[in-house]
Amino acid sequence: MTTSSTSSASSASLDSVLALLRAPQHDEELLEQLALEVRLLPLGELVYLVETRPATEAALLFRVLDKELALAVFEELPPLHQAELISGLRTPQVADIISDLDPDDRALLFDELPASVAERLMHGLDADERAMTTAVLGYPRHAIGRYMSPEVLPLRPTMTTGEALEHVRAHAAEPETIYMLPVVDGTRRLLGVIGLRRLLLSEGDELVGDLAHEAVHAYATDDREDAARRFLDAKLLAMPILDRENRLVGIVTIDDAFGILEKENAEDSARTSGSEPLPRAYLSTPILRIVRSRIVWLLVLAVSAILTVQVLEIFEDRLDQVVILALFIPLLTGTGGNTGNQAATTVTRALAVGEVRVRDLPRVVWRELRVGATLGSALGVLGLLIAGLIYGWPIGLVMGTTLLSVCTMAAIVGGLMPIVAKKVGADPAVFSNPFISTFCDATGLIIYFTIATAVLGL
Template identity: 35%
Template sequence: MSILDATELVVPPNIELSELTDLIATWLEAVPDAQRRAEQVAAVPVPDRIRVLGVLNEQQVAELFDHASPHASIDVLDELPSELRGRALAVAAPDVIAEIVRLSPDSQQHGLRASLPADRRAVVDGLLSWPEDSVGARMTPNVTSIVDTLTVREANRAARTQAADAETIAYVYVTNEAGLLEGVMSFRDLVLAPGSTSVRELMDTDLLSVDARTDQEAASRMLIANHLFALPVVDEGRLIGIITSDDVADIIDEEFTEDAERQGGSNPLDVPYLRASPFLLWRKRILWLLALFIAEAYTGTVLRHFEEELETTVTLAFFIPLLIGTGGNTGTQITSTLVRAMAVGDVRFRDMGKVLTKELTAGSFIALTMALAAIIRAWTLGVGVEVAITVTLTVAAIVIWSSLIGSVLPLLLRRIGLDPAVVSAPMISTIVDGTGLIIYFEIARLVITG
């Protein structure tokens, strides 16, 4: 492997072990990103993949799995002998293994679990027992904890023995003999305190914790809001793990991706886009499209109901795309902003009054501006005064109406326990299309005579 192609993993045939070791060392230096490393290891044939994993030391294999995406890790493990698969998984963090097993096809999950040592399999099974979107499913069970009956000298020895396997040593958690969480202290305070001091005297009992059944996004927001490195996870008061800032970064990224997909009018793919088959794309999109198709059908019903008005003043039809497009765009702008604000905890249901005041005021300014643009457009088309007034009033009314719909729907959906991201751009446009036409033709009835 030359320096020019060191960023690509290619194992030449019949390469000696010493040469392969040098090649891998050069490749590791040239490709620091674990995600890319995993993808390249997965891309080589199984015999070469086995040799590559044999050259990597435990730390390098652990970094490969702990920092790559679960899907890339699944590809690395695919078709490996059970013994080698077990050795590779044995050095990965339990929460990483659990995520790999959870996202693997059902036919492979048993084999992955069976390849684990019994003690590691028990830990992974414990993580898999929690609901998929709960913080218990994403927590790190390796946590530094000490009992409250110890002295600082004894606690130091206990903490040091756990530090090698712990996800973070920023905090040392204190439990009673039954494992119930009692307090917390920093590792620094534990090291610097006099050896004869009791842990009870040093620990801070005013600490935040989260139940394992809590939604992972809510737990992530709690950690971020309180500027913590880690948050203890409990089950009926018993300390069972922690969720760290690294876990939170992954959770927020996943939740943001899901929200973006829902706002686009599609169910979340749950896999990276390039791994999604055409059938999966069809399955994730078709239900939304059929629902929107049915909902959009009432637009035709509205047009049929006002058929007489359209025949009387044909020029009204010229402005239909413009009007419903303006309403949909207005509502989409608001829901996109509001859904994101709700996701980061800036807006809650109790803030609905403030949201309505803010958006309806802004909507009024927008309505006046768009009305001015509409009357100019109507004048350039020479459609007559009555139609111009109708279009102008309708644009203003639709903008206000869209502002109201876009402000209320996300908050109401969250209130009843639904994801506000489902108020997608297509859904808002569909709602506004039919109602906007009703507004248009009702104003036309009042303004246009004869």
């Protein structure tokens, strides 16, 4: 079957599934038909349907999936959506799904469930699964320990590589990954790691301890974003997680690291734009939840914008004397806000990936001062020529000088604020675009009218 015909079949199945879900009644015959149709859909389409359909339809769709496919779909959903879906499912199906989840995924789900429901589901687990889930839940929400899997296959340094391979074959189904194997002593202290490829290529009588190399690792209480970035920078498939006594407690895999950074980037993107991230898919998020994610920021920015109004009121008499000055206000405030936001976005990203640290504040300020002055000079010369030719050279001089000053000021503030936020323990994205735009608007107007007063003799 060609790609186009496969796509057409999938589209037809999707339409059929949607029609069946919208049916006013769902008898046994309809459910059997729905079960047949969903088998024709790829995993991505099923996840999309469960995420975007109303809760009752999503639960109905989920019920007709076979156990293996249901687990695959469930694992792709965000924890909050998983929690909402559980409330609409039968108890036996929930128990099967919960027991098949990895301990770290189970812990994230339990965070979103009511305590009574989480406790009931916890009691339904066997002793080993309950112990591993409890261990993960014991770490703070933003710690990398919440995202590790306690299911690890450690090796002893005294094993030969042949013995190690036999050990891996016997227990390969238990851990989350076997491509990177930690090497520990009798007290589970990490000595190093060895890759499965290295084991397979060894002679068979070499000692694991001689082949193991030093491991890039993280402590279970480390911040999840910092640990995930360190993980990806090292280009690893898996990374050991230790307690403060350097004992192995779990492992983080590459999909966990990508998931953490995807969530952090989504939060930063939303907050930079003046809103809060949505906890579930946009199409299935209630309207009031979307309103709540935006209105707080709008109110904060509206209140802070009063500062700009007050500045205009202070310089109202200057505007009365030279009305032409009012024409350039949108240009100046827009230029200042854009310059500050550009600097803030660049520095926020540099902070996130470890290219800039708090102690680099003086270097960042000096760098942004030069960048802002260069940008301001280019825009200032352009403003001087255009405004001077059209409105007279005194106005041109005001515009040119103001653009130079505003760009320099905005670049410094934009580079400064994310580092200050990091220093006080706040999210740098929160202090970026929304607040910087308002600050640069008010400060830019003060600079503008001060220069106009001096040049025009107002």
